[in-house]
Amino acid sequence: MTVDLEEAIAAGPPTEPPAGTPVIDLRELGRTFAGPPPVEAFKPSNLKIGRGEYVSIIGPSGSGKSTLLHLLGLLDRPTTGNYFLDGIDTGQLGDNARAGLRGSRIGFVFQSFHLLHHRSVMENVELAQIYNRMPRKERRQRAERALQRVGLAHRMDFTPRTLSGGERQRVAVARALVTEPSLLLADEPTGNLDTEMSGEIMEVFDGLHADGMTLAVITHDLDVSKRAERQVRIVDGTLREQ
Amino acid sequence: MTDSTDITVLAPPVRDRSRVQHPKMGMRDLFEEMVSGLLGRPARLVLTALGTVLGITALISTLGLAETAGQQIVSRFDELTETRVVVSPADTGFGGNEGTSSIPWNAESRLTRLNGVAAAGTKSDVDISGALSRSVPVVDPLGINEHQISVIATSGGLLDAVRGSIRTGRFFDNGHNDRRDPVVVLGPAAAQRLNIFRLDTQPAIFVGEQSFTVLGIIDDVAREPDLLNAIVMPDGTAREFFGLNAPAEVHIDADIGATQLVAGQAPLALTPDDPESLRTQASQGYTAVRQDVEQDVNALFVILGAVSLLVGGLGIANVTLVSVLERTPEIGLRRALGAARRHIAAQFLLESTVTGLLGGIIGASLGVLVIVAVSAARDWTPVLDGYLPFAAVGLGALIGLIAGTYPALRAARIEPITALRSG
Numbered sequence: 001m002t003v004d005l006e007e008a009i010a011a012g013p014p015t016e017p018p019a020g021t022p023v024i025d026l027r028e029l030g031r032t033f034a035g036p037p038p039v040e041a042f043k044p045s046n047l048k049i050g051r052g053e054y055v056s057i058i059g060p061s062g063s064g065k066s067t068l069l070h071l072l073g074l075l076d077r078p079t080t081g082n083y084f085l086d087g088i089d090t091g092q093l094g095d096n097a098r099a100g101l102r103g104s105r106i107g108f109v110f111q112s113f114h115l116l117h118h119r120s121v122m123e124n125v126e127l128a129q130i131y132n133r134m135p136r137k138e139r140r141q142r143a144e145r146a147l148q149r150v151g152l153a154h155r156m157d158f159t160p161r162t163l164s165g166g167e168r169q170r171v172a173v174a175r176a177l178v179t180e181p182s183l184l185l186a187d188e189p190t191g192n193l194d195t196e197m198s199g200e201i202m203e204v205f206d207g208l209h210a211d212g213m214t215l216a217v218i219t220h221d222l223d224v225s226k227r228a229e230r231q232v233r234i235v236d237g238t239l240r241e242q
Numbered sequence: 243m244t245d246s247t248d249i250t251v252l253a254p255p256v257r258d259r260s261r262v263q264h265p266k267m268g269m270r271d272l273f274e275e276m277v278s279g280l281l282g283r284p285a286r287l288v289l290t291a292l293g294t295v296l297g298i299t300a301l302i303s304t305l306g307l308a309e310t311a312g313q314q315i316v317s318r319f320d321e322l323t324e325t326r327v328v329v330s331p332a333d334t335g336f337g338g339n340e341g342t343s344s345i346p347w348n349a350e351s352r353l354t355r356l357n358g359v360a361a362a363g364t365k366s367d368v369d370i371s372g373a374l375s376r377s378v379p380v381v382d383p384l385g386i387n388e389h390q391i392s393v394i395a396t397s398g399g400l401l402d403a404v405r406g407s408i409r410t411g412r413f414f415d416n417g418h419n420d421r422r423d424p425v426v427v428l429g430p431a432a433a434q435r436l437n438i439f440r441l442d443t444q445p446a447i448f449v450g451e452q453s454f455t456v457l458g459i460i461d462d463v464a465r466e467p468d469l470l471n472a473i474v475m476p477d478g479t480a481r482e483f484f485g486l487n488a489p490a491e492v493h494i495d496a497d498i499g500a501t502q503l504v505a506g507q508a509p510l511a512l513t514p515d516d517p518e519s520l521r522t523q524a525s526q527g528y529t530a531v532r533q534d535v536e537q538d539v540n541a542l543f544v545i546l547g548a549v550s551l552l553v554g555g556l557g558i559a560n561v562t563l564v565s566v567l568e569r570t571p572e573i574g575l576r577r578a579l580g581a582a583r584r585h586i587a588a589q590f591l592l593e594s595t596v597t598g599l600l601g602g603i604i605g606a607s608l609g610v611l612v613i614v615a616v617s618a619a620r621d622w623t624p625v626l627d628g629y630l631p632f633a634a635v636g637l638g639a640l641i642g643l644i645a646g647t648y649p650a651l652r653a654a655r656i657e658p659i660t661a662l663r664s665g
Contacts, residue, residue: 070659073578075577075578075657075658075659075662076659095582095583096264096265096582097264099264099265099577099580099581099582099583100263100264100265100580100582101263102577102578102579102580103263103265103579103580103581104263104580108578108579110662112571114571114572114574114575114578114662116282116572116575118278118281118282118283119278119282123278127576127579128579128580130267130268130271130275131265131266131267131576131579131580131581131582131585132263132265132266132580133266133267133268133271175579179580
């Protein structure tokens with residue numbers, strides 16, 4: 001089920017997408033990098049991720065994981081097929097609208113955290129809300145709630161440099177949650193963490209899943225992958241349900 | 243990490259899932275991001291602003307010092323030149339005595355009534371038809387004691403108008419003039435040639451066959467040095483004995499800064515019916531002189547200041563560009579978090595503009611300090627146009643804006659994938 005973009009925009013007042021609309025709906029989506037030689041990094045594939053699903057996408061290095069992540073995160077454009085996010089055909093959107101979708105519907109968690117080291121933990125989390133002009137008071141309340149959610153309420157005024165790797169990644173998770181996105185997209189979220197800290201992050205993800213958040217975790221780590229309720233393998237640019 | 247599950251979960255999302263929200267950023271947020279971006283790297287901010295600081299300091303201090311020096315030169319400028327006005331007939335040669343002069347005999351009293359006139363007096367060369375002058379009554383056949391000495395007729399106020407002083411005796415006054423008394427005052431050189439050094443013997447001199455009582459001997463004059471070697475007599479006396487037709491010229495000692503005013507009014511005061519018949523010679527006035535001096539000095543230093551500013555601007559452009567490259571992961575993050583390209587461009591542009599602005603403020607302040615310090619050291623009066631420091635601050639911001647344009651556009655063009663990968 002898809003929603004016509006013009007119709008949706010013309011609809012005016014906010015409405016929920018029709019029930020049953022998948023958060024992610026890839027239809028023969030593919031990405032080929034123009035060479036020379038041309039490389040078909042992600043072969044045309046179909047994938048649906050429903051609301052509240054916890055999906056892991058696992059594959060070895062060079063399998064096309066990052067390409068898929070960039071496509072799902074609207075950081076890159078496909079060369080074939082369609083990508084519907086919350087029923088919106090993202091292929092029709094311009095640069096600005098895609099940035100708007102990223103800011104409002106996708107929460108990113110990166111392997112290398114991507115925190116601003118000279119800003120406080122609170123400011124790092126608030127940063128995700130400044131591009132959608134959220135009122136400052138609400139922004140702060142949401143950031144506080146998100147930090148509480150990941151167990152870092154006591155570290156709000158710290159700078160990321162003073163935190164452990166696990167804590168830093170939890171700040172990044174709080175930043176991803178704070179906009180209440182449709183999809184939390186994690187790229188090797190435990191790649192830079194030891195086993196214990198990885199466990200902390202996976203527990204947070206489990207909790208989010210239990211709360212109804214849609215998660216897509218891209219990883220090469222089998223243990224991380226197993227925590228998801230659904231695993232999708234990517235091999236040589238092709239998706240395969242497990 | 244067990245506490246997370248105990249904490250209240252986020253409220254379920256209740257908002258539009260079918261509409262595309264375009265990214266928006268408030269001005270306050272943009273400003274705060276700019277401040278944070280700059281203050282997060284204070285050392286870099288200082289180094290980046292340094293180029294502008296030096297450029298603006300150089301510009302302000304050179305402009306100010308040029309102005310100060312110009313003012314200083316004027317104040318030391320020969321005050322005599324600055325206060326001298328000479329009125330002469332327009333149709334005769336300067337200093338001529340052709341008998342066509344329309345200058346009235348009472349020129350002195352007409353002019354001293356004008357504002358800005360400190361003293362005035364007429365002055366004319368008297369045609370004595372080659373008569374010789376001597377101080378003894380006997381005609382010496384050998385002519386040893388007879389001299390060819392020029393005779394000048396003046397009004398009583400001329401000595402003051404040329405800032406002269408009397409060594410001994412006195413200068414004649416307008417009473418002598420009106421009565422056409424046969425009296426003279428000698429210039430020191432003329433007195434020496436006539437062997438007259440004392441007045442207690444009431445000496446007399448002869449010009450041709452006419453005797454004149456010597457009233458005084460001039461010590462010195464600041465202007466019109468020909469008086470020093472002349473026999474000076476009242477206008478009336480010259481009319482009586484040598485047929486002087488009219489004063490040849492009027493010398494005015496004007497107040498400082500009043501020369502142009504006096505020069506404009508004098509012809510009208512002297513000949514109201516035909517002011518065009520007279521011409522005036524006055525200094526340009528100190529304003530013009532100061533401007534000339536300033537222009538000369540400024541031309542050189544403004545070039546130096548402009549070069550410094552160019553270097554400062556290039557410095558900002560360079561460091562901002564390096565900053566963009568270094569902050570590529572941050573740009574990627576912001577793009578992933580929903581920033582539009584224009585938000586990235588605006589932030590970098592604002593950062594470079596504010597850097598330039600800060601450089602302008604510090605530079606203008608330092609420039610003023612330099613002017614004050616140099617003036618204090620040289621005992622000068624510091625002079626600077628009031629608008630210059632403010633204009634310099636604006637210039638600093640403008641340089642920052644221009645210098646930041648290319649780096650900002652480049653930052654905006656960075657693709658988020660590239661940016662995130664580099665992190």
